[in-house]
Amino acid sequence: MSMTSESDESTMPKNCIDSLAVEDDGGGGDVGPNGPLKKGPWTSAEDAILVAYVTKHGEGNWNAVHKRTGLARCGKSCRLRWANHLRPDLKKVPISQEEEDLIVKLHAKMGNKWARMAAELPGRTDNEIKNFWNTRIKRKERAGLPIYPPEICTEASNGNQQSDNLSAFPSADAHYPDFIPVNNFEIPPIEFKNFELHQKLYPQALLDTPASCLLDIPSSGLLPQVLPPSYPIKLLPPTVHPPKRLRGSQSSFPSLNAGIANVIPFGSQYPDDVSVQNTQSLIYSSSYDNPNSASNSYDHMGRHAVLNGNPSSSEPAWPTKMELPSLQTQVGYWGSPSSPLPSLESPTQNNLSSNLSPRSSGLLDAVLYGSHTVKNSTNSFLQQNWNAVDIIDASSQDFYETKWEACEPISPFGRSSSSLFSEGTLMSGISFDEPNM
DNA sequence: AAACACGACAACCGCCAGGCA
DNA sequence: GTGCCTGGCGGTTGTCGTGTT
Numbered sequence: 001m002s003m004t005s006e007s008d009e010s011t012m013p014k015n016c017i018d019s020l021a022v023e024d025d026g027g028g029g030d031v032g033p034n035g036p037l038k039k040g041p042w043t044s045a046e047d048a049i050l051v052a053y054v055t056k057h058g059e060g061n062w063n064a065v066h067k068r069t070g071l072a073r074c075g076k077s078c079r080l081r082w083a084n085h086l087r088p089d090l091k092k093v094p095i096s097q098e099e100e101d102l103i104v105k106l107h108a109k110m111g112n113k114w115a116r117m118a119a120e121l122p123g124r125t126d127n128e129i130k131n132f133w134n135t136r137i138k139r140k141e142r143a144g145l146p147i148y149p150p151e152i153c154t155e156a157s158n159g160n161q162q163s164d165n166l167s168a169f170p171s172a173d174a175h176y177p178d179f180i181p182v183n184n185f186e187i188p189p190i191e192f193k194n195f196e197l198h199q200k201l202y203p204q205a206l207l208d209t210p211a212s213c214l215l216d217i218p219s220s221g222l223l224p225q226v227l228p229p230s231y232p233i234k235l236l237p238p239t240v241h242p243p244k245r246l247r248g249s250q251s252s253f254p255s256l257n258a259g260i261a262n263v264i265p266f267g268s269q270y271p272d273d274v275s276v277q278n279t280q281s282l283i284y285s286s287s288y289d290n291p292n293s294a295s296n297s298y299d300h301m302g303r304h305a306v307l308n309g310n311p312s313s314s315e316p317a318w319p320t321k322m323e324l325p326s327l328q329t330q331v332g333y334w335g336s337p338s339s340p341l342p343s344l345e346s347p348t349q350n351n352l353s354s355n356l357s358p359r360s361s362g363l364l365d366a367v368l369y370g371s372h373t374v375k376n377s378t379n380s381f382l383q384q385n386w387n388a389v390d391i392i393d394a395s396s397q398d399f400y401e402t403k404w405e406a407c408e409p410i411s412p413f414g415r416s417s418s419s420l421f422s423e424g425t426l427m428s429g430i431s432f433d434e435p436n437m
Numbered sequence: 438a439a440a441c442a443c444g445a446c447a448a449c450c451g452c453c454a455g456g457c458a
Numbered sequence: 459g460t461g462c463c464t465g466g467c468g469g470t471t472g473t474c475g476t477g478t479t
Contacts, residue, residue, distance in 0.1 A: 041447070041473085063464070079465065080448070115467060126467075131446055134469095139444080 038072040042081050046071060050078055051086050084125045091123030095132055103129055108148050 038046075049071045057064075059082065062075030071078070084090075095103070099121055106117045114126035114133075121129065 039449075060465080076450095076465075077448075083466095084447075112468065127447080130468075135444060135446090 037066070037074050039077075042073075042085075046073065047081070047086055050081055054082055054086070080127075084127045087125075089123055090125065095124070095128075099124065100132075100136075103133060104148060107133060 042050075049069050050065065050073075053065050053069050053071075057068075059079075062079040065071055065075060065078045066073055073081070102121060103117060106120055110116055112130075112133075114130040117129050118124050118126040
């Protein structure tokens with residue numbers, strides 16, 4: 001990014017007030033109990049500090065970052081920076097057409113569930129998808145084009161009808177093409193590995209680099225130097241972060257309140273729906289043909305896809321505010337007592353869930369499932385890659401040249417960076433275990 | 438060349454939920 | 459049971475680059 005301004009005089013966010021600022025780099029920022037916290041664009045030096053910290057200590061406990069490193073950033077800021085920019089598994093290339101198509105499809109199903117959408121798009125962050133979508137919406141809106149391409153609506157409605165067969169949905173679902181089976185809780189077994197491996201991949205030298213030193217480094221690009229020349233995307237399948245909590249666990253459709261969630265056969269759509277877990281295209285590949293419902297997916301302005309066919313939802317909020325797909329505005333419809341829907345605990349769903357993924361009815365189950373799977377997979381994975389640590393510590397250069405070559409050629413920061421180790425300039429001796437201020 | 442509009446993106450903010458003492 | 463802390467999520471804002479007038 002070009003945003004590397006060091007100046008930031010803005011005030012500290014309220015939610016960061018609990019963080020203790022140690023660094024006083026003369027920059028702006030509010031003053032926490034122990035000093036100022038910076039806001040605004042991150043510098044390369046700050047990135048490097050954060051990367052080093054996370055590499056060594058792992059994700060989580062973000063508020064400890066600045067306490068241990070002297071980084072004048074609040075925990076939330078650190079977390080976001082890491083998640084959106086520093087995670088090694090992030091793609092640093094523009095969103096492809098395929099990805100765009102998938103985003104559109106996912107949005108038709110999920111609405112503004114960016115985090116969940118990100119989970120379906122390896123290497124993409126919720127923020128990235130959100131930005132992409134918002135931009136796209138604006139563009140479409142300005143052009144008077146439908147947000148959802150006709151084929152998406154058609155496919156979605158087809159998929160929805162197909163789901164009828166599975167869930168014995170009432171005929172009303174013809175108006176809810178986005179009600180299609182999808183495993184929104186998919187937690188690939190490997191996803192929890194990321195950090196452990198990263199810990200092995202970042203150089204010990206960096207880990208021991210004093211924050212005070214790093215902070216003095218100009219933003220000209222320390223980070224590219226301290227990070228591997230390429231990312232192990234293939235080794236580290238990016239996905240939703242481990243116990244990523246899903247908001248409104250009672251229903252993955254935000255607008256569907258608990259009561260509704262209880263009656264809607266989301267089981268076919270949620271955690272346990274393995275039928276879609278690995279075959280997302282299934283959703284749109286149904287042989288069903290329902291042109292009518294597709295045509296209903298657009299309002300007269302071509303603005304908001306009325307996927308649910310409810311005209312009332314197509315009007316108001318959409319243009320001025322990023323809205324959920326109209327599906328999610330149809331609470332009343334689904335919530336109607338006249339629509340006896342199967343329970344989430346139906347045997348069918350349970351059967352599905354028993355195979356591959358967590359049960360739709362419980363986020364906890366999803367997490368537990370994920371943890372279990374990861375635990376197993378991580379062990380073997382780490383065993384396979386364990387020597388990477390030693391390699392790095394001993395000879396980073398060799399490691400990168402030999403191990404990273406086969407990986408995604410795009411570096412985390414979108415450039416081909418020279419190895420930090422090739423330059424061998426990092427200081428050592430100070431660990432982030434100890435506050436260095 | 439300057440002004441403006443727009444896109445793209447990073448970062449912040451407020452809210453909320455889970456964990457824990 | 460309650461309150462605090464931490465972290466996640468979605469919405470919003472701010473900034474910069476680029477194209478157009």
